[in-house]
Amino acid sequence: MSDLIRDSAFGRLVRLVSSKKYFTYAEERDPSLWKKYVHEEKSGNAAHHGHVGAHGDDSDTEDRPTSGIGGVRTREGLTEPPRSHSSSLASSQTQVPNDGHTYNIASGVRVDPERGKDIHVIDWHGPDDPDNPKNWSRNKKFFVTFEICFLTFSIYIGSAIFTAGITDVVRVFGVSEVAATLGLTLFVAGYGLGPLLWAPMSEIPPIGRNPVYIGTLVVFVLFQIPTALASNFGMLLAFRFLTGLFGSPVLATGGASIGDMYRPQKQAYGLAIWGIAAVCGPVLGPLVGGFAAQAKGWSWTIWELMWLSGFCLVFIFFLLPETSSSNILYRRTRRLRKLTGDKKLKCEPEIMAENMTKKDLVFMALVRPITLNFTEPMVFFLNLYIALIYGLLYIWFESFPIVFVGIYGFNLGQEGLAFLGIMVGALVTIPPFFAYLHFVQEKQFNENGELKPEKRLPPAMVGGFFIPICLFWFGWSARPSIHWVVPIIGSSFFSVAALLLFNSVLSYLSDAYPDCAASVFAGNDFMRSSFGAGFPIFASAMYKNLGVNWASSTLAFLGIAFIPIPYVLYIYGERLRKMSKHARKDF
Missing domain, CATH: 1.20.1250.20 (MFS general substrate transporter like domains)
Structure with missing residues (x-):
């Protein structure tokens, strides 16, 4: 019932008036949850060829996204995200290869300098996400x-x-x-x-x-x-x-x-x-x-x-x-951007709207x-x-x-x-x-x-x-x-x-x-x-x-x-x- 009221017009008004003191979301209580909302594959696709979908030519194995430095949930040694609003995911203590290339932190995939987009795609955290x-x-x-x-x-x-x-x-x-x-x-x-x-x-x-x-x-x-x-x-x-x-x-x-x-x-x-x-x-x-x-x-x-x-x-x-799942994901992404300070956090509906x-x-x-x-x-x-x-x-x-x-x-x-x-x-x-x-x-x-x-x-x-x-x-x-x-x-x-x-x-x-x-x-x-x-x-x-x-x-x-x-x-x-x-x- 609390979730029902929280997501209603009344709940959103209460959150606005109380500066989000009441009817909080899980990620606001525990900012470290951002990791489970990042979709590594879609972030890697965007880094590799500029859009979140799979590459059009799956027969070309040379042209598929590679693992790079490993995704945000699979890398070893990844520290918790900084809680300061002025920090970003990229400032976490992650070992990035010093090879002159830019890597997408969320997916670990190297960003293609011509087609790639360095964004961290926020999505449902799997098929059972209760907010869906x-x-x-x-x-x-x-x-x-x-x-x-x-x-x-x-x-x-x-x-x-x-x-x-x-x-x-x-x-x-x-x-x-x-x-x-x-x-x-x-x-x-x-x-x-x-x-x-x-x-x-x-x-x-x-x-x-x-x-x-x-x-x-x-x-x-x-x-x-x-x-x-x-x-x-x-x-x-x-x-x-x-x-x-x-x-x-x-x-x-x-x-x-x-x-x-x-x-x-x-x-x-x-x-x-x-x-x-x-x-x-x-x-x-x-x-x-x-x-x-x-x-x-x-x-x-x-x-x-x-x-x-x-x-x-x-x-x-x-x-x-x-x-509306698009609106729910948009508001989740906006909350995470504010919590982490990472402007690269974006969801698919937001990306489509920008275009x-x-x-x-x-x-x-x-x-x-x-x-x-x-x-x-x-x-x-x-x-x-x-x-x-x-x-x-x-x-x-x-x-x-x-x-x-x-x-x-x-x-x-x-x-x-x-x-x-x-x-x-x-x-x-x-x-x-x-x-x-x-x-x-x-x-x-x-x-x-x-x-x-x-x-x-x-x-x-x-x-x-x-x-x-x-x-x-x-x-x-x-x-x-x-x-x-x-x-x-x-x-x-x-x-x-x-x-x-x-x-x-x-x-x-x-x-x-x-x-x-x-x-x-x-x-x-x-x-x-x-x-x-x-x-x-x-x-x-x-x-x-x-x-x-x-x-x-x-x-x-x-x-x-x-x-x-x-x-x-x-x-x-x-x-x-x-x-x-x-x-x-x-x-």
């Missing part, structure tokens, strides 16, 4: 996963919770129903645009994920106040967009936080639970907001959102640790998510499929008042209860899906813990059929002569499809594009949020003109048209990956 998020205890991983899910739920509920007050917004501000719907669509548009900035920022080693999560959530919570107190319709729409923009980081980066902790064989489990939290937000929004809007008006839906997200802010401020220009950062943050989306066929079609599902979800939600209020006579609060069928469908899907992951998919990983990306797609190949099943069932059973529970049962199939599709697609994209996963996820979030923002605008007119049955059927036919996409990628995905500039090609 992938080595955290199971209970710690489960707790942090719950926090990410809670944060995701607290933001996602902000979209649908507003729909319960749309009728009151029409009355209070004197606008049309279509105009009032902009309060929903602009929020969704905001959290589609936000990840283009926030997701790549969370990948920068000196920043990490926590400052992005905490900083934007503070703004999200505070902006609920002017939203609820909006004196005119323009002010309401402006702050709905801004709250969506600042609430967006976890909606795209939450999956990356899950990936930080779980090894590839187990990531799908964490992503599935995260997916349930994402589904529960829009589903429970009308339920939570319905009774409040019915009793107190539209502004109380916003106050509820502020209370929920405010509690979440306090919770994660004290208890959410940093999950990036401002132009590279702008390209990664703003350009790459868009270019990957439209230049990579795999990314484009899978993002388009997910965007369609997202758009269908939000346009379909607009039919619930027509069906359950107009046909079955529910009041505003009771209408929110009708959405629970979708959540039940997600919960029922989890056990068989986890059984598939355990008994089938985990056995397909190779000895290195790797899986061919196309092996992630079978659940999506099944899930695609549940979209038309849901919409046909819902559309043609929603009539006075059929009990209201029947369309609710039909609605549950949507979450079956969403869970299987989202999990498979996000896992596939992260496996196929490991070096630019944040940008791929940001592009995915942008595209699906664009559909989610645009579709509800014409939903009301569509359902009124076509009727519930044919409007739902039209959406079902769209779902049928996209079913072949995962099948095509399952067959041709490997060929497309080998033609790509960015996708992984080694298996």
Whole structure:
């Protein structure tokens, strides 16, 4: 628990205020531990040929790093590192050959005068380093996963919770129903645009994920106040967009936080639970907001959102640790530099960041998510499929008042209860899906813990059929002569499809594009949020003109048209990956 709090925003603040007197790290209590954090092989590679990876031509034995004077942990006679901040590793009493060459102290390898870099690479001290998020205890991983899910739920509920007050917004501000719907669509548009900035920022080693999560959530919570107190319709729409923009980081980066902790064989489990939290937000929004809007008006839906997200802010401020391994290594390296005074201590993420220009950062943050989306066929079609599902979800939600209020006579609060069928469908899907992951998919990983990306797609190949099943069932059973529970049962199939599709697609994209996963996820979030923002605008007119049955059927036919996409990628995905500039090609 102390480590959990130490690595949270609260713990880092306490360390700063107390000048690191409290919540100390092991190396601060025992500076001699620096030796176990130095990666001798990577330091030797950097000294020999300028980068930490193995040399490209392994066949040339003459061109490989040699042992030199021996590494920092293997040399005999190496004294403890000096504890003065003005000293360095190089000042330790090490016998260096007087042959006119420079030797890398960490690895003992001679520094190549043309290509070599004299740096001491800091890394995990082996595969079991407890500071590596992938080595955290199971209970710690489960707790942090719950926090990410809670944060995701607290933001996602902000979209649908507003729909319960749309009728009151029409009355209070004197606008049309279509105009009032902009309060929903602009929020969704905001959290589609936000990840283009926030997701790549969370990948920068000196920043990490926590400052992005905490900083934007503070703004999200505070902006609920002017939203609820909006004196005119323009002010309401402006702050709905801004709250969506600042609430967006976890909606795209939450999956990356899950990936930080779980090894590839187990990531799908964490992503599935995260997916349930994402589904529960829009589903429970009308339920939570319905009774409040019915009793107190539209502004109380916003106050509820502020209370929920405010509690979440306090919770994660004290208890959410940093999950980015790049940031954890960066902060470890910075601590060791201060303890030893050795400026040559650097970690891999830091080295990579030093080689990036401002132009590279702008390209990664703003350009790459868009270019990957439209230049990579795999990314484009899978993002388009997910965007369609997202758009269908939000346009379909607009039919619930027509069906359950107009046909079955529910009041505003009771209408929110009708959405629970979708959540039940997600919960029922989890056990068989986890059984598939355990008994089938985990056995397909190779000895290195790797899986061919196309092996992630079978659940999506099944899930695609549940979209038309849901919409046909819902559309043609929603009539006075059929009990209201029947369309609710039909609605549950949507979450079956969403869970299987989202999990498979996000896992596939992260496996196929490991070096630019944040940008791929940001592009995915942008595209699906664009559909989610645009579709509800014409939903009301569509359902009124076509009727519930044919409007739902039209959406079902769209779902049928996209079913072949995962099948095509399952067959041709490997060929497309080998033609790509960015996708992984080694298996």
